[in-house]
């Protein structure tokens with residue numbers, strides 16, 4: 621039975637990955653810094669996983685967690701993931717996102733160099749460039765978060781040269797009902813759920829013209845696992861290939877909840893729901909992110925099951941109708 625250690629197991633990706641690896645028969649160890657509300661995503665599997673406490677900034681705690689798990693595969697999903705926060709605490713963002721990976725790679729090299737490691741790289745590394753991005757596209761990050769992810773991605777590359785099986789999964793935005801409430805998709809679905817129940821407070825958003833390539837996190841964790849099963853380590857882009865604006869996401873959510881009565885002007889309904897707040901606009905905004913995942917589709921045989929409309933529906937149903945359990949079952953059904 622293979623053993624996996626997942627850092628950040630209580631997050632969106634960590635919890636989906638843990639479910640997937642259990643289905644595949646893995647022994648799953650997961651590291652968390654402390655008990656957080658997101659531990660609830662783990663409650664259906666809490667008896668099947670071993671939770672270890674550790675902090676990406678603390679080498680000794682990582683060493684203990686690694687020794688306990690003695691893993692065949694490490695999935696480094698822990699991180700400071702919110703771009704605006706990376707401007708507030710840039711040094712801490714680096715210490716977690718770059719220092720944490722550095723500590724893990726050093727432990728792997730010393731304790732068990734045949735351990736394979738997956739690094740959560742990000743489409744934020746690309747910055748503003750035209751068109752579809754693939755593994756050959758140059759990196760030009762525009763925020764401390766993007767620079768930290770770029771440094772960590774490069775670090776995997778140099779350890780790979782030294783013989784460690786380290787891969788960077790360049791995942792474009794991926795969402796789900798478990799997405800953190802500060803990210804724009806979840807912020808919208810949570811506010812729309814309130815709105816549908818008659819709470820008419822306005823939702824404040826920043827740049828609604830920004831476009832992202834949004835996929836479903838449950839689909840993307842399958843790619844993480846597949847990357848570590850290849851003969852040779854390589855980096856892969858994971859994306860749907862489609863981008864939509866924040867405005868389009870809002871419209872899709874409102875339509876999904878039947879909040880646009882026939883005959884009403886769509887823009888008017890959006891204006892009733894949303895107030896644009898200039899304070900939420902970003903320096904270094906990335907205007908359009910769209911990924912070309914043809915390498916992953918070809919080499920990993922990976923394909924997403926959930927499209928943009930399906931993703932919105934899943935998030936809306938969970939937030940407005942409390943259907944998280946249904947959607948877990950559905951995502952498992954879709955995979956099989």
Ligand code: GDP
Nearest residue numbers: 703802803804805824825826827828830900902
């Ligand atoms: P990111 O792409 O990893 O930074 O994911 P986010 O969900 O935080 O942001 C996606 C896009 O939505 C960015 O271009 C943001 O500028 C834009 N956006 C517009 N309004 C908001 C908002 O109120 N909150 C967040 N988080 N993003 C917003």
